[in-house]
Every structure is written in structure tokens, then in C-alpha cells.
Amino acid sequence: MTETDEIKRIDQLREELHLHNYNYYVLNAPVISDQEFDRMMRELQDLEARHPEHFDENSPSVRVGSDLNKNFTQVVHRYPMLSLGNTYSQAEVTEFYDRVKKSLNEDFEICCEMKFDGTSISLTYEDGKLVRAVTRGDGVKGDDVTDNVKTIRSIPLVLHGSGYPKSFEMRGEILMPWDVFEELNRERELREEPLFANPRNAASGTLKSQNSAVVASRKLDAYLYYMLGEDLPHDGHYENLQEAEKWGFKISHIARKVRTLQEIFDFIDYWDVERKNLPVATDGIVLKVNSLRQQRNLGYTAKSPRWAIAYKFQAERALTRLLKVTYQVGRTGAITPVANLEPVQLSGTVVRRASLHNADIIASLDLHIGDMVYVEKGGEIIPKITGVDLASRPAGSEKVIFITHCPECGSKLVRYEDEAAHYCTNETACPPQIKGRIEHFISRRAMNIEGLGPETVDLFYQEGLIHDVADLYDLKAADISRLERLGEKSAENIISGIARSREVPYERVLFALGIRFVGETVAKKVAKAFPSIDALAAATLDDLIHVDEIGGRIAQSIIQYFANGKNREIIERLRKAGLKMEADPSLTAAYSDKLQGKSVVISGVFTRHSRDEYKELIERHGGKNVGSISRKTSFILAGDNMGPSKLEKARALNIPIIDETRFLDMINEE
């Protein structure tokens, strides 16, 4: 790679890792395995080390992922919650061991333990009582989730026995056992709720629930693996945990004190296989220098202790034959290639299909039909192909070439600039797109039409009863009840479900239309800015882009949607059918005209309302919120940390700066 290529790669990795961080910590829905994430992070760290001139204080490499949730009170950790150095290689375990040996220059013991794959927690006990449970957060401060944690039965609220310190902390991992996880996902599937990708996300999602009864019902478990405090009973970490067990803590019995590297490797090899029989998810082994005195001597780097390391297991993988590649067409026309495999056993289930994501991935794997391929399940539900065993490629085998035409309707596929996926653009006549749009329209978060599901949609489509979402409102009970699988009762249910959907508010109708890139949140923003479908249809690209958080891509997609005559026709039919095509006026009604003619700039961080709320208040009181300061600006609504350049400009133009309390007084006074 050249200098410029390396810089480009740094930017690319930063952008991707930010996104993966968000998927993992905010959405609780990672799309890549931890191992892949770690690999990318390492590549970034290496490249950044070579290019200090390209430093960025907000690079994903400088932050420890945060799970902070603004609805919980934040608490600063008495001792920061650091993470462990990670490795996948036995060579690095050897390096760790040699480093410890050299630094200590005396005998030492290593405590080998499982690395539990859940969400970490810090528990504070005072006078034998649990007083606080805090998540890891950003390592320095975390969320106070005490009420939720108290519902976890394996966590003692009051200690028994004696000899515990007056005040101390226990750290450990909150876990959702495999069987509970599988049951939970089965239930969610029935209710058409999004599934949790793995027990770790299910555990952390549950722990952040606003309702501790939900937490209680989810049957979480916890193992404690680290005691911190001033006057602990022993100098040995292992011995302290044994003591803690007597006080009522749940301690894993898979822990062993060893002295030699060989014993460490034996432990690793044994548990790499045996862990598959454990009731909870594990993703590696943690090695800790046992003596606390020796731990203090070894100390810490900025991010992790020098006295411990995590060895992560290779994701489980299997080798099997690629039989063929098929292609699925989604609601938006996006094409997903799917590998059809010779059935193979992988972490307890039989795998027959794996996602291939897109054409680039197929090309980079250089896949051929009949290849022996590696399938991995890195903690996620859908397995993927991570490599090809080239040595066993059959002679003369056929290379997998991505299709050029839609497998369902035969239209030529297109690939948009900057996108990895191929699309079938035959929106109005490609069956899976038609059915997909109807399924989206009726789904719970959209029109929420009870009694209808993917199978009934398929049946109605096959029978020629529906071709688009507007057809739903022309359905008659008699049309349905004559179908073989449905009786009069369910026909009536469906019809009344459809009738009730007429009450669904405008913003959800907007979401239900399935305009590309207009998800639930965007639909809300759009509905606020354009309170009727006619206003939206008349909006120009420029009007759209000026709405907060609507970028060019979304704006373009909305314009395209309304440019299509078929879509306008459907909207007209839906309007005639009685669907809400306007926002409820009370949501946008004016409060007063106190800010009439005023143009207001918002800057800084606020405590009493969010920025969006202030924007709304300004507008509902007749004012206009503008982005940048000019001579025409009436005043600046300033929170904390207003940017220095804005401050300077405001002073130069002599524009009043008003804080939030004064602003609220201003709009509230009679």
C-alpha cells in the first residue's frame, strides 16, 4: 500500500468501525463477529501507529465502546472498568507469560478461567448489602441498573457468613443461558418482534430495560470473577473468589491455578471443546496472575491490566461443499446471494445455507461451484462463508458469477454508485417485491393489520386478490371466505383488521408506504416537516434536504417515489379508502406568536430540553430556527459549550445570547 492508500484505508476503517460500534452498542444488533471487529480494530491501530500525523481524537480506536443509556442515572466507577488485552494466538499467550516472568523475576501462579460472553457488571456491597449495580459504560462511568440487577436471582442482595470487607466491589458477567435465549427468540418470532442476534445482546438489552419486571421474567444469570477493595481477605485472586462463594456469590468452578505454559495450553485445549456443553456462552479463556501483590507490581497500561490477558477461541467453523448459489429478492429489490451447502453440523445445528452478502464478497472469495468452503457461526444466528479450501477445488469447476438478471422477473439488475448490493428495479411487477411491500405495509410497526401475515398475503396474491397495498381496502369478506384455507370467522377478522388500520396516524402511514430509506424515525421527521402527503409530494429536493437529518440519499429517494405515477395512484386510492394522509393538527398547532418574525440560532448543549424540542418550541411560538449566525439573527439560544467561532461571531455582530432558562421564561410569560 502507498502512503495515500494507507490514509484512505484509515478513514475507511474508522467509518466502518464507528458503524459497527453503533450496531453493537446502540442497536444491540451486530452484523459482524467480534473476531472480525477485533481484526479491523487491530488493522486500524497498526495503521494509526504508522501515521501519527493523521490522528483523530474521535477515532474508534481511542474510545472504549459505551453502552450508556440516557434513561439511567450515571455513576462514576470507584475503580475504572478496564478491558482485557485480547489475543487469538498461542504465540501471544507465550509472550504474555514470558513478559510476566521477566517483570516479576520470582515464582508466580496463573489463574485460568472461562471468558464469559455476556455483559459486565460492577456490584458494590456495603455492610454485606448490595447497594449499587452499575454497567461498564465507557469504563469510567456506567448506568445505574440496580433495580434491574436485583431481579437476578443468582446475585445476592444480602451476604451470608462473615469476614467480608465493610465495603467492596464484585465484578462479573450477566448472562442469558442458551435455553432461555432460544425460548425468548421463539416467542419473539411468534410476535414478529426482531430477534436477538446472540445471548450477549439479549442479556445487555434486557439489563437496559426500563421495566424491571421484564428483566425478572427473562431469567438472567451471573458469574462473578473479580473482587476489588481495600481490605480483601487474601492475597490470592482465586482464594478471594473461594471466600466470596461462601458469602453467597455464584463463582464459576471452571478455574484452575497453574504454573507452566503447558498447563495453560492444556486448559485452553480442553475447554475449547468442552465449552460447547456449558449452559452459557463463552468466547475464550482469561489468564490472570493470581497474587494481588504481583498484580500491583505489574500494573496497567492505559486500557488494560498487564497482569491478565484474554485468549479468544476461534469462531466455530466447519468445512462443507458449496452445491449452488441461489438469489433472494427483498422488498426493496435488493438481491441477496445465498450459498446452498451440503448439510453440515455446526455448534449444535445443521447448516444448509449461508449468506454471501453481495457480489464483492463472492468475488473476493473467488468461489467455484463444488468448492469446499469454511462456514462460521461467530456467535450470530446466520452462518457465513469465510474461506475456501483451494487445495480441494474440483478440476474444471465453474466460477460463481453474480447474476445479471432478476431470478424472479427477469429484469436487468442495476448497481448504484457507492452501494454493495444489486437491485431489481422492476418495482411494480416483480412478485417478491410486491409481496414484500404488502408484508411491510401490514406489519406491526406500520399499519398493524391483525389477522394478516406473510402466508395470507402470499395466498391472496396467488389468488389474484391483491397486487398492491391499496387492493387490501377493496377486499370483501366473501372474496376471502371462499378461499380454501380460510373460513368466515377469519375472513371477518381480516376485514375488521383492515378497517381498523384507517385510524393509524399519518406518520406511520408514511412509514408503511415503504419508501426506500424512510424508516420509522425518518418517517416521523418527514411527517413533522411536511404535515400532509400533498405537502410532501410537492416538496423539492432542496426543501427536503433542509429538514434536519434528511440527507441527499433520503431526499432523492422521496423525490423518486413521488415521481412514479403508479405510486401517486396508490396514494390516491388509499386516501379514498380513508387512510390518514395528514398529521393530526394538534401535533403542530401553534402555541403563541411570541417569537413571530424572530430568527433564532441554537448552539451548545442543553439540560432542560433536547435540541429538537427547542427547535419545535421556537417554531410553535412563531419563530424560525436557522443554522448559522448572520446580521438577521434575532438571538442565540445558547447551552453549555457553545462553539468558540459562533461565540466570536455573535459578539462581533452584537447578537444577544440567551440561556435556556431565560428562553423558557420568555415564551412562558403572560
Ligand code: IVH
Ligand atoms: S476479569 C481488569 N474475568 O471480558 C479486567 N473478565 O475484555 C477485569 N470477562 O469486561 C475483568 N469473563 O466483561 C474477567 N473470567 C473473566 C471474564 C471477564 C468475561 C469479560 C468482562 C470484561 C471483558 C474484558
